[in-house]
Amino acid sequence: MILPLLLACAGDAADSAGDVPLPGDADYERDPALNVDAQSEAGATNSHNTGEACMHCHQAHSNGPGIFTAAGSAYNADGTPATTGSVQLWDGSADGGTMLLELPIDALGNFYTTTDLGLPQSPVQPLLLDAAGTEVDRMPWPTESASCNQCHTPVIRVAFP
Numbered sequence: 493m494i495l496p497l498l499l500a501c502a503g504d505a506a507d508s509a510g511d512v513p514l515p516g517d518a519d520y521e522r523d524p525a526l527n528v529d530a531q532s533e534a535g536a537t538n539s540h541n542t543g544e545a546c547m548h549c550h551q552a553h554s555n556g557p558g559i560f561t562a563a564g565s566a567y568n569a570d571g572t573p574a575t576t577g578s579v580q581l582w583d584g585s586a587d588g589g590t591m592l593l594e595l596p597i598d599a600l601g602n603f604y605t606t607t608d609l610g611l612p613q614s615p616v617q618p619l620l621l622d623a624a625g626t627e628v629d630r631m632p633w634p635t636e637s638a639s640c641n642q643c644h645t646p647v648i649r650v651a652f653p
């Protein structure tokens with residue numbers, strides 16, 4: 493008879509925790525002061541969590557400063573975070589479209605912005621450029637989501653050759 497008691501207690505704990513929305517919950521009340529503009533800078537070290545899905549927290553119902561519209565991480569061929577280069581986002585297609593934004597990859601491999609890119613209504617095509625500004629890779633098709641690390645997990649990172 494001990495097990496049902498424990499389960500009952502666990503149920504109560506979950507109920508009371510549910511009264512206070514946690515970061516990521518739809519009814520979490522985000523501090524408006526967190527809604528700052530942000531964009532990655534070459535050489536900067538103020539980002540973190542390289543490789544994780546940034547928009548898990550940098551979004552309207554969580555507590556990361558800045559509501560990111562595009563963010564992710566880039567890696568070197570040996571699997572270490574890239575420290576130079578950039579990501580371009582093209583409106584529609586890189587062939588014939590308009591370049592919306594070029595995001596520098598920071599010193600921790602991360603790139604991000606809060607600039608309105610028209611997503612998800614207007615998909616963007618991402619390009620990866622090296623430090624010299626030469627394209628080294630591109631996503632083969634446009635994406636409605638620029639939450640890059642949501643898809644680019646360790647199985648398929650955004651990476652330099």
Ligand code: HEC
Pocket residue numbers: 538539540541542543544545546547548549550555556557563564565602603604
């Ligand atoms: C688990 C939640 C979470 C994830 C995932 C996360 N962040 Fe954050 N981020 C925060 C919080 C909370 C802060 C503010 C406190 C701090 O600096 O830790 C922050 C701070 C930052 C800052 C510093 C802002 C400033 O004012 O200097 C940058 C830049 C940043 N995050 C970028 C990123 C990037 C890029 C990613 C993905 C690679 C990412 N974050 C993933 C929660 C997160």
Ligand code: HEC
Pocket residue numbers: 562563564579618619620629630631632635637638639640641642643644648649650651
């Ligand atoms: C909805 C999932 C998804 C999102 C979000 C996403 N990608 Fe991709 N990306 C893919 C898939 C799938 C491929 C193709 C993999 C392959 O070639 O088989 C790909 C390919 C790429 C490639 C070419 C390299 C390769 O392995 O083929 C680059 C570069 C790239 N993406 C960059 C980005 C960037 C930068 C972002 C964020 C702005 C992003 N992607 C967002 C799914 C996604």
